[in-house]
Amino acid sequence: MRSGRFWAWAAFIVGAAYFFIPLIATLEFSLRMRRGTYSFDAYQVVLGDPRFQATFGYSVVVAVFTIILGVLVVVPTAYWIRLRMPYLRPLVEFITLLPLVIPAIVIVFGYIRMYGSNSPLPFLASARGTDILLIIGYATLALPYMYRAVDTGLRTIDVRTLTEAAQILGAGWTTIIARVILPNVLIAVLSGAFLTFAIVIGEFTMASLLNRPAFGPYLQNIGANRAYEPAALAIIAFAITWGCMSVIQFLARYAPKSANRPN
Amino acid sequence: MADSFLSIQHVKKTFGDNTVVQDFNLDVGAGEFISFLGPSGCGKTTVLRMVAGFEEPTSGSIGIAGKDVTRLKPNQRNIGMVFQAYALFPNLTVAQNIAFGLKVAGVPRADSDRRVAEMLELIKLPQFGDRYPYQLSGGQQQRVALARAIAPKPKLLLLDEPLSALDAKVRVSLRDEIRAIQKELGITTVFVTHDQEEALSISDRIVVMYGGKAEQVGTPFEIYNRPSTKFVANFVGTLNVLEGTVTDAATGTVKVGAGEVTLKGKLNGSKAGDTLSLALRPEAISLGRQAGRDATLGGEISEVSFLGSVIRVRVGLGKEAVSLDTFNSPASPPPTVGEKAEISFSPEDVLVLH
Structure with a gap:
């Protein structure tokens, strides 16, 4: 027993070291911009750079629209599959997994060929159109996470009975989704939303190939040309991602307690 | 029945090759409390769901208060329903749950508040309006579900095995409460159960169902003392x-x-x-x-x-x-x-x- 515990701790320490040492090294390096002493100079430079603010602001806006699109597509789909077409679930799960196996570069080249300025749907003919295409692309990339989060949320409530209870009380589909289903899976939707946010903030391939001023290409550009700032940016990006995860954990405490299932 | 309030005529329901309800006929008078009694899979819940509008009959017709509702959606039928699994909305308080149907119907806030207070009095939970469903016992949740169902003053009340998930003592007291409320309001009620004691004690009439058909329709006294088929004789009471x-x-x-x-x-x-x-x-x-x-x-x-x-x-x-x-x-x-x-x-x- 004692030897088992030793190896468990050893495995934990090796795993933690593998994760934390590069992070600590990056943090330490990001603080060494001023010669001979630790300082936040690299962070000041990064945060004071107008391109950082512009690209980060752009990516935040794109992320917000991506989340809205994702929620509008995924919540009704997952709800309908669970309620009326459970036999389609394996197919839908397979489709939502595709963005994990098809590289973003393949998807974006497909977009460029399909939606060029000479196509019937010329998204790429204008900057606004390209932004819309980027949002659609990001919603696709975030689909595996969003769908699973929402589907898991729906699993915790008795979707069918709640729907029927609302229907018999006179509610239509919009009321049912907005006032019964969505509030009860809100935490799951928010989990999906923050995962989507984290993906969009750091995404490089699509934004770069569609030539949009997003945060991902900016990160890459700084990384290729500067020494300390990329390390500071990596730590900032990491803090944002962890911030999102903490918000999910925090919000989960406020999930409605399910009382649908008889004891 | 001449003054039939709920009229179910030649209703049949099939799922693929499986016929679950065959040529079902029933007339229920206004204010009557009628129970569908039968073993699992006899079609009683399917008939109830067709009355509610959750299932569409393969053939036949259903009328409520003289109006054909066979093809109407559940939210157009003005029916109240209580489910076995309570089905209270977990994100809403007791008062908000009861007010749900009133809000959907566009009842003004003041009237809705008054009606909710009335309903909370009726189910003897006047201080529970601000609680959430998870803070209530099973019996209390089912009473709230009953209040929610009758708050919008439905024409017909459907009870789908509402007592099965409760323990024996609560079941008996809630059964009596349901009957008392039904008599007080005079609302036509259809109650589905597989528990013969429940059906015998609460109903004006009982429909004993077997194999998708009504084996016998009669008062509890008739069903118990003069069973018309071997199945009814065996199913109801000890024989x-x-x-x-x-x-x-x-x-x-x-x-x-x-x-x-x-x-x-x-x-x-x-x-x-x-x-x-x-x-x-x-x-x-x-x-x-x-x-x-x-x-x-x-x-x-x-x-x-x-x-x-x-x-x-x-x-x-x-x-x-x-x-x-x-x-x-x-x-x-x-x-x-x-x-x-x-x-x-x-x-x-x-x-x-x-």
Whole structure:
């Protein structure tokens, strides 16, 4: 027993070291911009750079629209599959997994060929159109996470009975989704939303190939040309991602307690 | 029924090749409390769901208050329904749950608040308006579900096994409460259950269902005392079924085990040598001879179960055996297994099942 515990701790320490040492090294390096002493100079430079603010602001806006699109597509789909077409679930799960196996570069080249300025749907003919295409692309990339989060949320409530209870009380589909289903899976939707946010903030391939001023290409550009700032940016990006995860954990405490299932 | 409020005519429902309801007909009067009673898979819930609008009949029609609702959506029927699984909205408080139907119907806030307070009084939970469903017991949740169902003043109330998830004591008290509220409001109610005691105690009429059909429709008294089919006789209440052979058709003499009983006018044209199934309720049999119970058979006590207020005794009659109930009396000890015994019953109480 004692030897088992030793190896468990050893495995934990090796795993933690593998994760934390590069992070600590990056943090330490990001603080060494001023010669001979630790300082936040690299962070000041990064945060004071107008391109950082512009690209980060752009990516935040794109992320917000991506989340809205994702929620509008995924919540009704997952709800309908669970309620009326459970036999389609394996197919839908397979489709939502595709963005994990098809590289973003393949998807974006497909977009460029399909939606060029000479196509019937010329998204790429204008900057606004390209932004819309980027949002659609990001919603696709975030689909595996969003769908699973929402589907898991729906699993915790008795979707069918709640729907029927609302229907018999006179509610239509919009009321049912907005006032019964969505509030009860809100935490799951928010989990999906923050995962989507984290993906969009750091995404490089699509934004770069569609030539949009997003945060991902900016990160890459700084990384290729500067020494300390990329390390500071990596730590900032990491803090944002962890911030999102903490918000999910925090919000989960406020999930409605399910009382649908008889004891 | 001339003044039929709920009218179900020739309703049939199939799922693929499987026919779950066949040629179902029923007329329910206004203010009537009717129960669908039957084993699992008999089609009772499917009929209820068709009345609610969650399933569409394959053929036939359903009318409520003279209006054909067969093709109407559930939210257009003005029906209240209580589900087995409570189905309270977990994100809403008790008061918000009760107000849900009123809000959907666009009832002004002040009227809605008044109605919610009324409903909370009716279900005797006036201080529970601000609680969430998870803070209530099962019985309290089901009362809230009932209040939510009747708050919008529906034309018809459907209860889909609302008591099955509750423990025995709560079940009995809530059953009485449901009946009292239904009588007070005079709302036409359809109650689905597989529990015969529930159906017998609460209903004006009972529909006993089996294999997607209504086997018998009648008052609890009729269903219990005059079952029209072997299934109803067996399903409702405890029943002793004895195999007998007609020995003399003219006098109505039937041989049961080692003894004989005379069942005048009950043999329905049976001939000597025919085998009959004779059914008797436990409470129709006495241990020993009793005035007014002229038919007697001898046997031996094979089992004694003490059930509190009554003692159930099983008496072997050769190859056959019957159960009978006697009241517990603290002054006299219960019979013992192996004792010789004579049972008596009135030929009037024997049901001959052909």
